[in-house]
Amino acid sequence: MATVECRGIRKVYGALEVMRDFDLNVDDHEFVVFLGPSGCGKSTMLRMIAGLEEISGGDLLIGGARMNDRDPGDRGIAMVFQNYALYPHMSVRENITFGLERAGIGKAAIEQRLAPVVDALGLGVYLSRKPTELSGGQQQRVAIARAMIKTPEVFLFDEPLSNLDAKLRGNLRVEIARLHRALKTTSIYVTHDQLEAMTLADRIVLMKDGRIEQMGTPEEIYQAPATLFAAGFIGTPNMNFLPLQMMDGVAGDALVRFQAPAGIRSGEVMVGIRPGSFRLSDDARAFRGIVERNEFHGETRLISLRNDLHEIDVAVPASCTPRVGEMLGLEVDVADLHIFDPVTGRRLN
Structure with missing residues (x-):
């Protein structure tokens, strides 16, 4: 050998x-x-x-x-x-x-x-x-x-x-x-x-x-x-990418909010979230969007949510059967975020 x-x-x-x-x-x-x-x-x-x-x-x-x-x-x-x-x-x-x-x-x-x-x-x-x-x-x-x-x-x-x-x-x-x-x-x-x-x-x-x-x-x-x-x-379904602005070391909107990686105080970052990292939530503070797509993939479903801020792909169990046009809430842990520099493309966290 x-x-x-x-x-x-x-x-x-x-x-x-x-x-x-x-x-x-x-x-x-x-x-x-x-x-x-x-x-x-x-x-x-x-x-x-x-x-x-x-x-x-x-x-x-x-x-x-x-x-x-x-x-x-x-x-x-x-x-x-x-x-x-x-x-x-x-x-x-x-x-x-x-x-x-x-x-x-x-x-x-x-x-x-x-x-x-x-x-x-x-x-x-x-x-x-x-x-x-x-x-x-x-x-x-x-x-x-x-x-x-x-x-x-x-x-x-x-x-x-x-x-x-x-x-x-x-x-x-x-x-x-x-x-x-x-x-x-x-x-x-x-x-x-x-x-x-x-x-x-x-x-x-x-x-x-x-x-x-x-x-x-x-x-x-x-x-x-x-x-x-x-x-x-890498990854199927594809990762979601969200452009967010850093202000005074904090970035976020209705979906995610987090402290900046070390050394970054302002400017744009690109946040990646895998579809399987989301949780459906009834919390009034959760990100909310309209279901635009519901694909049956066997053990899972891939649903797409849209609002004025983002369009998000979410992987959920097949037993979850939201209707197109229904309003759903989403949550995600900060630990599941992948943060990148949009100019160099390099990972920041």
Whole structure:
């Protein structure tokens, strides 16, 4: 197994710099997820680690050895792609073992490696079939098996579940997590799906515009987003953002009122509140608004309240059934507020 170190990695296409000052240490056995919107650079970074993209600046080390100029086959990595990239004329068995055969590994050794991989992914009954005879989820399991059988030091996953429907994504997400625990292989996984990131990652690397916006465990990034971008990207339903004015160290209106973070006496702040942080209240002093939307989400409902000050999304139990047009009151604890500088976007509390 191996560590992965990125030291000041840069990527330039002509005059366009798409990655800059990317610094990251991935520990042995760690499962790290690169998360972010399309175009943030997460797949580009993964491809540089794999050796499929040239590194414009900085150093990449795997297991302590510099890899910038090494061929992909010499890096001790295996990669699973978004498109399964299976050979349609080969059987499942042949697709899985083809790389080992090309490397000159004997048949007996290949069979010894094949059995546990096939068992782990439940592919035994499909070995004689062609990829066109398999579902999307089965094909992706074959692609994962092809990577596993190489016994790599580092697994790289480039949005491997994005072509699958929701149920298959959930099933394969569980399988990938189980395999990681069993194999204890260092893994880097790219996705734009925050649910995948939150459920799979030991640590999330949240990216924006070719740089790292925040790193941390899923709990750390969810509970204490470092920037407005992180707060808005992580969490479903989305966080509410309220612009409030500080006056003499106090900010507030009918919904929230709080003391300013240290060093701030006046000016505007942006306050973030997650929909699940609100409580419905009959108190006459509570924030009051008209219900404009009521969406049933299974165990919860998402309702929207509006008045002259704010429009607020609130997550409530499904048993709560307010009518559109009804007036409701809301309360929220100051401890549940996320306070940001609207200019720099940095967290203040």
